[in-house]
Every structure is written in C-alpha cells, then in structure tokens.
Amino acid sequence: MSARAPIPVSEARQQLSEIIDRVGTEHSPIYLARRGRRVAAVIDADDLDRLIELAEDMIDIRAAEAARAEMDETGETPIPWEQVKADLGLT
Numbered sequence: 001m002s003a004r005a006p007i008p009v010s011e012a013r014q015q016l017s018e019i020i021d022r023v024g025t026e027h028s029p030i031y032l033a034r035r036g037r038r039v040a041a042v043i044d045a046d047d048l049d050r051l052i053e054l055a056e057d058m059i060d061i062r063a064a065e066a067a068r069a070e071m072d073e074t075g076e077t078p079i080p081w082e083q084v085k086a087d088l089g090l091t
Contacts, residue, residue: 006033009040023047 012019012032019030019042029041043051071078085091 004030006031006038008032009034012042 007015007019007030009032012030023030023042023044027044027047029043029047031038032040032042070076082091
C-alpha cells in the first residue's frame with residue numbers, strides 16, 4: 001500500500017468517478033484534504049465491510065481476554081455450556 005498525497009476536496013469533486021474506480025481496483029484508500037489537512041477517505045465498500053468485521057472480531061477477542069483475566073484474578077471457573085443451555089431452557 002503506497003502512501004499518496006491527499007487530494008484536495010475541490011479536485012476530488014471533479015475526479016469522483018476516477019477515484020471510485022481507483023479504490024475499487026487498488027484496494028487502497030484515497031484521502032481527501034481541505035486546507036492541506038486530511039478530512040475524509042474514500043475506500044472500497046467491500047474493503048470497509050471487511051475492516052468493520054475485523055474490528056468487531058478484535059473487540060470480541062479483547063472482551064474474552066478481559067473475562068479470562070477477571071476469572072484468573074477472582075478464581076472463578078467457567079460455567080459449563082450444558083449448564084448454560086439448561087439454565088436458558090434450551091435443552
């Protein structure tokens with residue numbers, strides 16, 4: 001992934017179709033700038049969906065790690081899955 005200079009928003013308006021085509025083929029975001037400062041990015045929609053899924057997975061992983069750490073600190077043991085299903089009336 002090569003870092004490119006951001007495109008000014010005023011130029012991006014005129015190049016929108018080309019920008020959309022480029023992010024779809026290169027799978028690299030194109031940053032837009034206003035007054036020399038990055039303010040937005042154009043990214044392929046499927047790439048964004050994958051990033052969101054990965055971020056959600058990472059949140060779940062960190063929550064599981066925190067739960068394990070809490071169990072280690074408190075000495076609690078996990079509740080067996082069969083008991084959870086029974087408690088919820090799923091058996």
